[in-house]
Amino acid sequence: MRTTPILRLLPLLALALAACDEAPPAALRIAGADPERGRAVIGARGCGACHVIPGVRGATSWAGPPLTEWARRGYLAGHHPNAPDTLVAWLRDPQAMAPGSAMPNLGLTEAEARDAAAYLFTLGAGRVPEVPAGLPLGPGQAGPREEPRIRPRA
Numbered sequence: 001m002r003t004t005p006i007l008r009l010l011p012l013l014a015l016a017l018a019a020c021d022e023a024p025p026a027a028l029r030i031a032g033a034d035p036e037r038g039r040a041v042i043g044a045r046g047c048g049a050c051h052v053i054p055g056v057r058g059a060t061s062w063a064g065p066p067l068t069e070w071a072r073r074g075y076l077a078g079h080h081p082n083a084p085d086t087l088v089a090w091l092r093d094p095q096a097m098a099p100g101s102a103m104p105n106l107g108l109t110e111a112e113a114r115d116a117a118a119y120l121f122t123l124g125a126g127r128v129p130e131v132p133a134g135l136p137l138g139p140g141q142a143g144p145r146e147e148p149r150i151r152p153r154a
Helices: 005-019 035-044 084-092 110-120
Strands: none
Touching (some): 084 110
16 A cells, blocks of 8 residues: 555654643743743753653663653752743753752853743643642632641550
8 A cells, every 4th residue: 555745754753742742831831932942952051961851862761850740840959849940040040040050051042041941841741730830829719728747646
């Protein structure tokens, strides 16, 4: 059976679409940033030398944490809320936010950091809960509980 050129391209198209999820929710979008430019920045700066990053060719290293499902994460560097402004600041100068971190300063411009962050926020965007992890829902819905979280031993 002979296939048409279009049918031969369908698996590649499916793979490309799977690499990027849908657009992130409004709270995770970065005005003026372009996720496709961000993917190019991530590839050009060699982020895949340390991270697994879906949709970025050769980004298969486990030296640093995998960046899969990035939009679903509640924190970055273990201490900072995973929000657009925080991620952009982290990408610009990770040592300022977490001194001694293994994440190097890549010398990204503001525009490059915004684009890279926009791409990362597409990863897992289709599965982001209405309120991202780590963010309070409203008064009385976050913080210490009146009852113990773990039952004490008798």
